[in-house]
Amino acid sequence: MGRARCCQAMSVWGPHRKEPRLRGARVAVLALLLTVASADAAPDIELGRYLAQECVTCHRGATSASTIPNIHGMAESDFIQMIKAYREKRIDNAVMQNIAGRLKDDEIEALAAYFFMTRP
């Protein structure tokens, strides 16, 4: 993620030619700023825990035979992709589309981070 942001920022710099050492210095400063920015944007685990209260209503008792999957310990990127797919109605399930439909991106990330850390 930080790498993608770095590349985007680089394209903003793109057409301007700088002295090599100054360009290197600017890149270093930018990289540092981006690292600080991405650390400050770490998911809100407490928010994740609060939002997860709704999820465990259905997802608490999952077994291998369940239609409702076990989401504890799920990889964050998988979780985020899945919820966004429900939000965009690319996967069918009326309950999940309804729940996902009101989640913002930062809330989905918070939930993903929370569930990654939990066990059933």
Place this chain on the structure above:
Amino acid sequence: MSNLTRRNFTKLASASLGVLGAPLFAPAVIGQAKPKLVVIGGGPAGATVARYVQKDAAGAVDVTLVEPHSSFVTCFFSNLHVGGFRDLNSITHLYDNVRATGIRIRHEMATVLDREKREVELIGRDRLPYDRLVVAPGIDIKFDSVPGYSERAAQVMPHAWKAGEQTELLTRKLNALEDGATVVMIAPPNPYRCPPGPYERVSMFAHVLKAKGHKKSRIIVLDPKPTFSKQALFLEGWEKHYPGMIEWQDPKVHGGIKSVDPSTGEVKTDLANYKADLANVIPAQMAGKIARDTGLVDQSGWCPIDPETMKSKMDPNIFVVGDACIPGDMPKSAFSANSQAKIAAMIIRGELTGSRVFPARYSNTCWSLIETDDDVKVGGTYEPGEGKIKQITTFVSQKGEPAHLRSQNYKESVDWYASITTDMFG
């Protein structure tokens, strides 16, 4: 997770606090008594609040649950017992796991509430002091809302709108019917526990009688309401699975329910008199007794609440959750009770321990079984708005859906039941 970047470290640190359940607040002063939470009612709402406060406050709050019964038969899914899909044990829950978390349980009735002193008196005269109180007594039946009906009459014409003995009585009577029987249901007026419930029950009656090979038995539904939850879906399903067996009458057809006579089985309306071989009378309802006796209800007989917190509008130290409250656009359902309970638990912890609170969000889904593998659902999301819990989004099953979706709904409901009852009772 192989690289411990600063981002991951920050997440790990705060996550491990979350996983351990350590609340992010200043600890109580050593030697000071813990704040006390008393929860009246060990059903879906009460048990959930008790468990969530106990779990998330990690011992910082003294939690006592007052519930007269030593086990809880869920009213939700009790229709599936009537229909022969679940045995009663499978919908009965003990409190052992609740007790094991450190929650004190008093299996007695709460009789008196002293809101000035902040004490609950139990039937054995013990007094429980509280800093915050949750009142979750569920519903009581307004027996006199149907002329001729009474608590005694319910032994002959069960309501089975409080699960347990009444459910078993209704099921026995249903299974004893011979072909050619007349079953009459009097459906309840709004607002009541479980809006699609009466119609799922009618479906279960029909399922049992059809499975027994009945050709002539009929089920008459006398409804004080002009419409009901998931109506189009039920009517379609009844026509498909039980053609000619079920007749639903709205008030314009029957003209008003006049009386019932438990000694003869007669049910009288303005249109006709019926001699019911089985009468299932589901009267109007109201909040449980302790709420009514302690000034927590308004003229409607239900408890008004603040939608941001689930606090009683009558007392800032009291929360009312579950069927007893006025839930705005939410239905009275177990799912709603559990959803409301979690908001109350969050607010209680915030007030007693300084833990973080978030804006309230609620949700509900209701599943109803019409016939084997034909299950329909309705649900929504809710938030505080316009002075109530306001519906934000909704969804409902559609007529003519493929069979696999309806079958999927049923499996989903079974998995939901296992999950939510674990959430409530451990």
